[in-house]
Amino acid sequence: MLEFAILGLLQQSPMHGYELRKELAAVLGGLRSISYGSLYPALKRLQAAGLIASDDPTPRSLLPADAPALTGRRGKVVYAITAEGKERFADLVSQTGPEAYDDEGRFGVHLAFFRHTAADVRLRILEGRRRTVERQRDRLMDSLRRTQEKLDRYTLELQRHGLDSVDREVRWLTELIDSERDDARAEAARAEQSPTPPDDGTT
Amino acid sequence: MLEFAILGLLQQSPMHGYELRKELAAVLGGLRSISYGSLYPALKRLQAAGLIASDDPTPRSLLPADAPALTGRRGKVVYAITAEGKERFADLVSQTGPEAYDDEGRFGVHLAFFRHTAADVRLRILEGRRRTVERQRDRLMDSLRRTQEKLDRYTLELQRHGLDSVDREVRWLTELIDSERDDARAEAARAEQSPTPPDDGTT
């Protein structure tokens, strides 16, 4: 998930870790900011996989091991996406399966990069997410109906609030989906009026 | 967090892992169910710490190593809380600091066991949680106001939705707090009217 997000951000321009973290926090919704304990290992993984490349000003691995006090003298390490990285990002951005929407964080990243995503893929991800959340809602409603009497007031409140949240998320997703469909219809109409008909049935 | 929840559940009656998992899922809100990859290690930690004790019907560690096909034949392992475990739970249930409400999961567990929590502690936890969530909301509003123009429609929607959720949570907490205060007032009035004041807090 983090790796996906990093690739997406580096799509725009090279960055170093600190910037990446701030951008990530901004994009991912202000709350859930990312910790360095996740970020740097992720950067290492991506670099090992050849998806990003670092411009490290001070290699520092040539010195003998007898300079422990010299461990400092770090320079900024700027990361840039590679050709393979762009390929990988294109793959990730176009996936429409459960891996795109089952996990909340995953889905958030997909949504954050929707401007790089084709319209039909966008729609399928939103619908998939809605189905997932609807299932959660139904399970929660069921569980609530069945165990209602055995729960104390606080547990009940907790579940009521959870149910309300999930319900709101479904409605939110429905708005997004409707809006996507409107856009698609408008686009189709525009294409119709124009003499060139590139529409092959994907309404 | 898990350990807290387990101690709370075992407060009622001994259970084995499978039951624990289901109860946990029921109490924690139906969605976030707990995985075995967390549960069994947690049980081990608790047992190592002497907070729970297991009734293992088949020790099975006496056999020589020449019975590899016999690895099965597992019995149910029933866990019960110990005296130290009850002590620890009492400590956990009465903590009012940030560790009780900063983390969402932590707070959920505290709320789930509010029936074991003193009224004044309940109130302090709810208020602490509200402050935490209010801070999140304010940070999010700020970030949204500042970066509004630079974000595309989808990122904006994501943040709007997140803000709405946080806002709803604040209102929900406020309802709970008001209700707690009403209860406290009613209780105080009741004590006033009654001539005998044996009430030392354990309502």
Next chain:
DNA sequence: GGATCGATGTATCGGCACGATACATCTGGG
């Protein structure tokens, strides 16, 4: 009557994210 399927049940593994922490650099205000 036997096969098979789903619920019950215990357990481990690798992976990933987290919070805490350490340490270094630069900038600006007291």
Next chain:
DNA sequence: CCCAGATGTATCGTGCCGATACATCGATCC
């Protein structure tokens, strides 16, 4: 001049997760 706070890189231990393996038991199906 110094020191506080932003910038910046990095590691460590911990906790939780999904996937997986394996075993038992009852019910239903053929």
